[in-house]
Amino acid sequence: MPPLDAPFAALADPTRRAILARLAQGEATVQDLARPFAISQPAISRHLRVLEDAGLIETRIQGTARPRRLQPDAIAQLWHWLGQYRALWEDQFQRLDAVLDRLDDQPEGPTP
Amino acid sequence: MTQAQLALDGDTDVVIRRSFSHPPEKVWRALTEPALIRQWLSPDLTDCRMDARPGGSFRYDWPAFFFSGPVLEARAPQHMVLVEHFNGDTTQGPTVTTTLAADGSGTRMTVVMRYQDAAARATAIEQGFTDGIAEVYGRIEQVSFPT
Numbered sequence: 001m002p003p004l005d006a007p008f009a010a011l012a013d014p015t016r017r018a019i020l021a022r023l024a025q026g027e028a029t030v031q032d033l034a035r036p037f038a039i040s041q042p043a044i045s046r047h048l049r050v051l052e053d054a055g056l057i058e059t060r061i062q063g064t065a066r067p068r069r070l071q072p073d074a075i076a077q078l079w080h081w082l083g084q085y086r087a088l089w090e091d092q093f094q095r096l097d098a099v100l101d102r103l104d105d106q107p108e109g110p111t112p
Numbered sequence: 113m114t115q116a117q118l119a120l121d122g123d124t125d126v127v128i129r130r131s132f133s134h135p136p137e138k139v140w141r142a143l144t145e146p147a148l149i150r151q152w153l154s155p156d157l158t159d160c161r162m163d164a165r166p167g168g169s170f171r172y173d174w175p176a177f178f179f180s181g182p183v184l185e186a187r188a189p190q191h192m193v194l195v196e197h198f199n200g201d202t203t204q205g206p207t208v209t210t211t212l213a214a215d216g217s218g219t220r221m222t223v224v225m226r227y228q229d230a231a232a233r234a235t236a237i238e239q240g241f242t243d244g245i246a247e248v249y250g251r252i253e254q255v256s257f258p259t
Contacts, residue, residue, distance in 0.1 A: 004234035012123045012230065085237050086118040093116050093130050095152035099142050100134040 007078050010054035015039065016047050020070065023057060027069035123230040126206075126237070128223040136212040139219045140189030143210065164192060181205060196225075204228065206236065 010016055019033055030048065034041045048068055051057045055074040060067050117129040132139050142148045144164035149172075150157050159173035164186045171180035177199050185193040190212045197205040206225040213220045227233040 004238055005231045008120060008234050009123065009230045011120070081237060082118060082120075086116055089118065089128055089130075090116040092152060092154075093132075096139075096142055097132065099148055099151045100132060100138055103134070103138050103142065103148070 004078070004081060006054035007056055007074065010050050010056055013047070013050075016051055019044070019047055019051065020056065020075075023068060023070045027060065027067040029065055029067050033068070120233070121224075124227045124233055126225045126227070126233060128221075128225075130221050131215060132219045132221065134218060136189040136214050136219045139212055139221065143192070144186075144188070164188070170194060204232065206232075 011020075015037060018037065022028060022033060022036070030041050030044050033048070034044045037044065048057065052059065052068075056071055056078075057068050058071050060069060114131045119127040119129075121127050142152065144162055146160040146162050149162060150160045153160070153172060154174065156174050157172060158175055159171070159178075161172075162168075162170040164170075164183055166183065166186055168183040168186065169181065170183060171178060179196050179198060180200065181195040181197045181202075183192065183194045184207075185191060192210045193207065195205055195207050206227045209224045209226070211222045211224075213222075225233075225236070227236060
């Protein structure tokens with residue numbers, strides 16, 4: 001399975017994106033996370049499991065509490081992949097800009 | 113000129129948005145005339161065919177691989193839908209919908225690449241990145257060691 005598959009699948013869900021946004025402000029427990037969302041703690045726990053399996057968050061053990069926090073390296077790596085992918089497209093589009101700038105001077109039809 | 117914007121939409125879509133300072137008629141030509149496609153798609157293209165009509169097809173050849181597929185819809189200068197197969201594997205490949213909208217004297221382009229599933233999309237992003245890096249390094253080598 002490609003390394004980006006699980007993180008992208010995890011991010012496809014709006015509740016999980018909202019959980020990540022909340023965790024970006026600092027670590028939180030299941031109870032903390034369930035409060036702003038209109039869903040049960042077990043449902044939150046399932047979302048957290050998906051995020052953790054995807055490597056996007058980690059669990060810290062603190063006595064009996066299990067606060068979750070972002071896995072910053074994973075998020076940064078995901079960002080890096082997407083940024084590079086976007087840059088490739090942009091390179092192509094900048095060549096396309098140049099073609100468009102020249103186009104007025106070019107006759108229609110194929111040239112080798 | 114705005115830089116290309118990239119978004120992942122749902123499980124299967126990659127959406128690219130970009131503005132150009134030329135009208136849709138010109139952008140359409142650059143996207144559909146092989147002699148023009150060759151000038152921007154990749155310096156490593158060895159062959160380029162495009163019949164941008166409904167029922168038409170396209171094929172872009174690199175030294176070691178090719179992309180090809182059917183053109184499902186084409187309405188110059190604003191809308192094209194094609195399916196992009198890698199190395200002739202017709203069981204896979206995204207459906208690519210390109211939309212050009214006039215924006216003042218320029219064009220707003222939206223490209224939606226719809227993959228079969230989330231895994232196919234993730235693979236495509238990784239593959240595009242990996243191939244792109246190889247191509248860039250290949251170019252640097254050519255510059256460094258001219259034959």
